[in-house]
Amino acid sequence: MTVGYYCHWVLFEHEGVFVHSSTDAVEDQDLLISGYLRVLDKDGETVVEYKPLEDTVDPSNMLCACKDSSSVVEWTQCPSDRSHHVVDQQQQSCETEWDMVNTVSFKRKPYANGEGTSYHTHEKNCWAFSFTAADLRTVTVKTEGWTHLIFCLKDDTTLPTIHFHQGGCKEFMDCLQRCVHLTECPRDKTTFLVSCHNKTLSQSFENLLDDSNYGLVHKLKKDPYVATLGGFSKVTNYIFDAFRGPELEQREMPAEEEVAADILGEIIPGLEINQLEEPGFEVITRVDLGSRPEVQRGEPLSLADWLKYQDKEGRVRKVPELKERIFKGGLCHVVRREAWKFLLGYYTWNSTSEERKSLQRRKTDEYFRMKLQWKSVSEEQERRNSRLRDYKSLIEKDVNRTDRTNKFYEGLENPGLILLHDILMTYCMYDFDLGYVQGMSDLLSPILYVMENEVDAFWCFVNFMDEMHENFEEKMQGMRTQLIQLSTLLRLLDLAFWNYLEAQDSGYLYFCFRWLLIRFKRELHFQDVLRLWEVMWTGLPCQNFHLLVCCAILDSEKQKIMDRHYGFNEILKHINELSMKLDIEEILHKSEAICLQIKNCKDLPCSVSEILGLKAACDKSTLELSDYGILTPPLHTSGELVSNGHGQLSETSSNGYKVAFIS
């Protein structure tokens, strides 16, 4: 049925028409193929043809996102040499079921063995199809953000859905209407029955009417909207009952208790006020850390090496060694999509490929169920749900202000932005108490960039958020704890600098807030953030390694800060302005060296061992429970006492300990 068009009239031509697919059996990734749609007049016969363009994917190696349909049947079958295919209903992925809530997915260059290779023309040609208008039974037009068409031929073949991401559908239909007769299907206004002006086709038209019942059933099967909405109406009812809980947060005059949430006030002045009443503290003595060892970093882990760590069933073996290699050199970009799922705990290391596939299916279902919840909130419901409304409005604002210079999120209407939005909204359904807090879009953006898949990105983000959750909670406990821990570490590593900061009223390290809240996301170039995060996610070489990363950066800046006699404001400004000027490899080098230096130290204070999770450094058997139930380690008897620069006691707490510094 394929026809050459060289010597025929072109009645209509439009570029930027897309076919969506899932060719990659391994990862079930959607592929999005851009092409052109033509209507040709070939010897009086009307021919419709679709051909993929040579290079439809973003020319850069970076994978590019495109909109997916909302209620289409995915073209899941492997392309063969035929010019069109029957969609095998059974082969539809479970995502198909969720198409109505799945607004976006990705196209990407498939990798041969994971390595980036160009997308060969012959592969793309598999997606080409053409048919004569006389063979067309129905054409279904659906609009959800953009318009897409489904052609159904008389031999019951359903062609891949054609998506008009760049307009042109109306023009196409106008053209088609000039060639054939279109009648609205009485039972479905989106479907048109096709009859040719040609008399010889009247027979076919009658057949088509006879078959209309089948056609409807067929269509219903393909349209998951009705089914899913019905199926989950109960879920949504339940959820919205739950929403009615807390009232709009008070924005009234801050009450006295709320002042307690004043972090700066609490960490610092509060400590000075309350310290004497606090029982049980540890005295930290000045510790000789010894010299800082030299460390070597390695090369990023290649795909070939990554695969060597998997057995036949896909289980990852020699995990400690693998983690060590990732810690030392990070990952090549091609490995990230798969490896991050393990590092973030979405996949377990000893799972088989089969188990992971089934996990993905379950998680896909779970994701779209939650997505449907916010997607199905009517405007009226939203008016009565101030929290949801506030989350939504803030997400919309922040998505437009997250990594917009990154190709993946740049420009208007970039599908990457829609995904960022949808995942954050769905996260609100996943954890409505937390909802959306500024900074979360920064944490999601690199994950989505790597995953290029809405569902995987969501679950990886969920796992990352488990770790970061406390940072964003109402009381920001995570931020307090980290600032205190960092202060403890810094004091051990560099007492002189710590004293300087204290003297500048900067001892609570407020200027590190952004570093800690979003794990250096705004401090490093995007690609360097990917490297830093994967290194940190190995959990090596110690717990809270990111705090040593802070120490490493401060170590490089301290001389400038002290030499120039920077005060509180200048320190804050200086640190803020380090953004995008930091060298990731230098930082990782130094952080690891600092870790080794600390590990080599024999008289490490308990508080420090606790923070870094160093084993046996703190013998709990020597701890006593004080009257207040607080563990009280024995006092160190030798060594110089540590001054905080103010000749007064101040205390910090970590993991239930009370730690005090006496001058």
Added chain:
Amino acid sequence: MASKSSLLKVILLGDGGVGKSSLMNRYVTNKFDTHLFHTIGVEFLNKDLEVDGHMVTMQIWDTAGQERFRSLRTPFYRGSDCCLLTFSVDDSQSFHNLGNWKKEFIYYADVKEPESFPFVVLGNKVDVTERQVSSEEAKQWCLENGNYSYYETSAKDSTNVASAFEEAVRRVLAMEERGEHLIPTDTVNLHRKPRSGASCC
């Protein structure tokens, strides 16, 4: 002619996304970046200027607007000489929240005489065609809340941005003439001031 340069602390407050950072950047660097990130934490920029013969270094503080970050931004309110209450004319909610921002500022900045404290109100994004807040509404609010100066600004096309910041300086200078003193440049202490008895718990 020009007197000794004074440091003047001005703080931009308002809902997330009204354009606080963009206003600051437009004024100080005369640039507008559509790709600007939302602010995490607290930032500030300095700008030297001369207003009516007075040399002034304006220190403009910009904070994260989300409610959750209140405890992180409020310590920086202290020592402010002027507060720029900012909303976006295409976001009525941000306009309705002005009163809350004012309250929060007065409380945490520990303003002695709220009635005479210089607030300037900025209705930003006037370049946007679909307004949700009219000039009249905004002016009415300013009139009823302390007769504040009101400026309709656009950080994007630079409309009125300099005028608004200069007005802030004039307001502060006017206060000074009534007996208040500007803080000399080298002794700014913006935080960790003794907490008032009421706030100690």
